Amino acid sequence: MAKxxxxxxxxxxxxxxxxxDLFQLLGSNNCTGILTLRSQYSPDKGIVYFMDGNPVNAxxxxxxxxxxxxxxxxxxxxxxxxxxxxxxxxxxxxxxxxMGIVLDALRLLDDGLITRVGPEPLxxxxxxxxxxxxxxxxxxxxxxxxxxDYQYVTRExxxxxxxxxxxxxxxxxxxxxxxxxxxxxxxxxxxxxxxLARLGEGCFIGTIKAFLYGENERIATAVAExxxxxxxxxxxxxxxxxxxxxxxxxKILLSLDNRLSLINSSAIQAYSGSSSKELPADxxxxxxxxxxxxxxxxxxxxxxxxxxPRGDVKLLSLGADDVFGKPPFMxxxxxxxxxxxxxxxxxxxxxxxxxxxxxxxxxLSHTFRNFVFSSATNISMTTKLFYHLIGNA
Numbered sequence: 001m002a003k004x005x006x007x008x009x010x011x012x013x014x015x016x017x018x019x020x021d022l023f024q025l026l027g028s029n030n031c032t033g034i035l036t037l038r039s040q041y042s043p044d045k046g047i048v049y050f051m052d053g054n055p056v057n058a059x060x061x062x063x064x065x066x067x068x069x070x071x072x073x074x075x076x077x078x079x080x081x082x083x084x085x086x087x088x089x090x091x092x093x094x095x096x097x098x099m100g101i102v103l104d105a106l107r108l109l110d111d112g113l114i115t116r117v118g119p120e121p122l123x124x125x126x127x128x129x130x131x132x133x134x135x136x137x138x139x140x141x142x143x144x145x146x147x148x149d150y151q152y153v154t155r156e157x158x159x160x161x162x163x164x165x166x167x168x169x170x171x172x173x174x175x176x177x178x179x180x181x182x183x184x185x186x187x188x189x190x191x192x193x194x195x196l197a198r199l200g201e202g203c204f205i206g207t208i209k210a211f212l213y214g215e216n217e218r219i220a221t222a223v224a225e226x227x228x229x230x231x232x233x234x235x236x237x238x239x240x241x242x243x244x245x246x247x248x249x250x251k252i253l254l255s256l257d258n259r260l261s262l263i264n265s266s267a268i269q270a271y272s273g274s275s276s277k278e279l280p281a282d283x284x285x286x287x288x289x290x291x292x293x294x295x296x297x298x299x300x301x302x303x304x305x306x307x308x309p310r311g312d313v314k315l316l317s318l319g320a321d322d323v324f325g326k327p328p329f330m331x332x333x334x335x336x337x338x339x340x341x342x343x344x345x346x347x348x349x350x351x352x353x354x355x356x357x358x359x360x361x362x363x364l365s366h367t368f369r370n371f372v373f374s375s376a377t378n379i380s381m382t383t384k385l386f387y388h389l390i391g392n393a
Contacts, residue, residue: 011081014039019073020102022080027053027098028373030329030362033085039078041118046072049090054331055101056092065093066101070114073105077118097331099380100338107384152238152367153177153231159224166205166222173216175206175235177370181228187220187268194271196220196264197381204374208257211235211242219261233367241368248352249360251296255322256375259332262316263382270389277390279305279312283342291336293351294325300347306339306383309391315339315383328354329361330372333380 014037017025022035030053037046044061048069060068094101108114156179159165166172168188178201185197185205199205209216242250269275280303289295297320304324306315315334318324326336335341361369 011079014075014078014080017080019075019080020106022082023055023098023102024373024377026050026082027331028369029053030358031082031084032087033083034087035080035082037072037075037078037080039075039118041077042075046075048072049087051087051092054098055094056087057090057094066096069094069101070105070108073109074114075117095337097333097337097380099331099377100333100384103333103380103384149365149367149370150231152233152365154234155232157230157232159228159230161224161226163224163228164221165224165228165230166218166220168218168221170218171216172218173210173235175204175210175233175238176230177233177367178203178205179229179231182225183228184223184225185220186223187264189268190272193221194268196267196385197378198225202370202374203377204371205230207260207375208242208253208371211239219264238368238371241365246356246360248296249357251321252323252327252352252357253372255296255318256330256332256372256379258322259316259318259334260375260379260382262318263379263386266314266316267382267386267389270386275390276314279314280317280342283344285340285342289325289341289349292326294323294327294354294357295349296321296323296352298348298350300344302344302347302349303342304334304339305342306334306387308387312340313390315386323352324349326354327376328358330376331380332376333383 019037026035032051032053033049035048035050037048042061046058046060046068048055048058050056055069058065058068058072060071063071096104105114109116157176159181165176165183168186178199180201183199183203183205184195185199186193186195188194205222207219242253245253266275283301283303285305297318299320302318302322302324304315304318305312324335324341333339361372364372
């Protein structure tokens with residue numbers, strides 16, 4: 001027992017750090033080990049096994065695998081501890097990506113399909129935002145990230161409830177991280193305003209373009225929900241760190257930004273009723289690519305085909321210098337686990353060295369790593385919204 005306790009790297013209470021935040025923390029640090037949960041409201045403890053930041057197996061009473069993980073998201077109170085250790089003899093039975101699991105579990109919890117264990121939250125909001133077509137879009141739980149690194153902060157700003165932080169279509173060069181509070185991100189559509197996400201502490205407002213191109217057009221509106229404290233980041237310092245990266249890593253970051261923009265557009269089309277329900281007729285499902293590899297497109301285009309509630313559906317289309325496959329240090333709920341790839345003919349792509357990229361990622365500053373993680377989380381969030389919208393179309 002003493003040997004196991006020596007491996008515990010952190011512990012705490014679910015009242016202060018919910019399970020969704022724990023999953024994001026373990027994922028952003030690529031942790032491998034065992035998360036153990038105990039609650040006075042449950043006779044059974046919960047155990048989740050993590051490999052490189054992703055859950056691979058779990059148990060909770062008679063529940064196993066993904067069903068056990070979903071059940072544990074119902075815990076409103078309890079204690080947790082994470083021990084860092086190699087996993088031996090643990091089968092990988094959970095194949096869904098981390099962010100997909102978190103967002104699915106929170107939605108199941110909101111829909112009453114997961115049993116709540118313990119007291120109800122004291123200040124849980126009941127948000128039901130309906131658009132012109134009556135489609136329900138709910139973001140009860142804001143996404144959260146890691147704590148801010150003050151080395152990159154130039155100053156703080158305060159915004160009262162309802163204040164507009166960023167207006168879609170305006171220009172600016174600031175990049176913020178949320179220190180306290182919740183910010184609603186929305187875009188205008190032909191059917192009115194559409195909420196894309198609710199962001200909490202540790203999440204970023206702004207994209208990579210804020211420190212690459214100076215003044216750039218804001219692609220969405222950000223509004224404070226309750227009082228909000230923001231930290232303005234030193235974009236010059238971030239730009240210098242970006243400039244020191246390899247060319248392939250720079251292209252990955254730009255491709256990540258492009259993917260977010262494209263999935264945002266897909267969500268708007270779904271909300272407006274203009275998305276295509278047919279798969280591309282001029283492309284084929286590509287079989288020669290290995291699901292364990294990460295690729296960069298050199299020639300042609302690749303469409304990402306998601307597994308929607310009513311069958312396969314096109315999420316977005318990638319082009320030259322975009323990346324696809326299995327990213328070594330992030331999960332945005334697309335390929336290879338939750339989507340397929342269709343390619344044009346001709347099509348060419350090169351394999352990227354995942355080990356080299358992983359090492360480069362680990363050498364990033366804490367702030368820059370959090371920025372990458374936040375971008376991937378936003379992609380996953382908007383993808384879930386897209387599926388929700390087409391499912392109600």
